[in-house]
Amino acid sequence: MKNRKLNQWLWKWHFIAGLISLPFVILLAITGGLYLFKDQYEAPKQAYIKIVKVEGKALSFEKQWQLVKPELHKPPYTMTVPTEVNQATAFSSGMFSHKNSVYVNPYKAEVSGKIGPKDSDMHTVRKLHGELLLGKFGTKIVELVASWMFVLIITGIYVFWPSKKEGVKGFFRIRFKQGKRTLFRDLHTALGFWISVLLLMILVGGMPWTDVFGSNFKWLQEATNTGVPKTWSARVLNSEVKGEAISLDKMVVLAKSMDLKGEVSIGLPSNPKGVYSIYNTTFDLGAQKRFHFDQYSGKQLINHNWEDVGVLMRGRMWFMAFHQGQFGFWNWLLMLAVAVLLAFVAIAALVSYLKRKEAGKWGTPKVPESFIAHYGIIAILIVLAVVFPLFGASALVIALVEFFRGKRKIV
Secondary structure (H helix, E strand, O other), X not given: OOOHHHHHHHHHHHHHHHHHHHHHHHHHHHHHHHHOOHHHHHHHHHHHHHEOOOOOOOOOHXXXXXXXXXXXXXXXXEEEOOOOOOEOEEEEEOOHHHOEEEEXXXXXXXXXXXXXXXXXXXXHHHHHHHHOOOHHHHHHHHHHHHHHHHHHHHHHHHXXXXXXXXXXXXXXXXXXXXXXXXXXXXXXHHXXXXXXXXXXXXXXXXXXXXXXXXXXXXXXXXXXXXXXXXXXXXXXXXXOOOOOOOOHHHHHHHHHHOOOOOEEEEEOOOOOOOEEEEEEEOOOHHHOEEEEEEOOOOOEEEEEEHHHOOHHHHHHHHHHHHHOOOOOHHHHHHHHHHHHHHHHHHHHHHHHHHHHOOOOOOOOOOOOOOOOOOHHHHHHHHHHHHHOHHHHHHHHHHHXXXXXXXXXXXX
């Protein structure tokens, strides 16, 4: 049997979490679902840049590299190894949201086009999803909402959990003939319960992008040495300046001979002491490899496999890839289904709330004055507050408001 007073207390916090999160949850679900179509949306719009006509002899990769240098504000950081003869060669500088790419038509020896992160409508969708188009301030709002969603899901599972009398049927109960308020309540609770584990996994995958939690998580990785090895990136490595540098074409031949899985890229030396790198990008994470070479002698300086990556970083990358639906069609379809269901569950909660809410009142659930939160509950709240600092700060504000409201009523 569930503790009735605890159930009422958790129901109150579920209600508060819902009020804080609801409009943002709907927005995040819709924008997240839309962003899943990024590749399908952008592919036809970018085809004129990325696909070229095969005619004559292709320009060497070394000359293509020299051709694009004036086109980028910073020296090209990587070159993606083409897999088809009609594929323009992509040279990129910057990373993540600052990544800019120049594409070269090797048959005409000219730039076919440039693609930057802001050149697509999907960039706006992503910014809306990640920061509400409000920059750093918006990122913190999204982080606050995501933090409260953990509370929303955990409390929702407890409140919804059927009694022994209801049994297994309680997990599937949707009452269609007891009015719209009951119907939408049941749709919210039953569907919300069945996607709750997936929602928690999606939230875990999104939190590393946040400001406060994300920074703390990176600090923990460094403190516990569970991130990527320092030599995962070529920045800490140097070539011995001796003789003439190896041509990019020879590195392309070497990269193709490695038969790496997924998209293969060559990291380009940005100065005389820089190194060449060969690595692959694939969401078969275990198949990711990195090799670093002296740009003059061609000597392999170091190589890394996925097993060299620390456990926290591996977990982070897995959940982030899952969050984006990048493990194949099943993952993409699952994320789309969850996005649609999440929006529906949130709207169902809103409809149910509006149908039970009395005019002029918030309708906050009442908790018996005799209820005292035991040490276990307090410990869980402290853990959540430490892990999610923005949740902790906002919960403290709410608790103080509740406390002073109670004092005022006594006076």
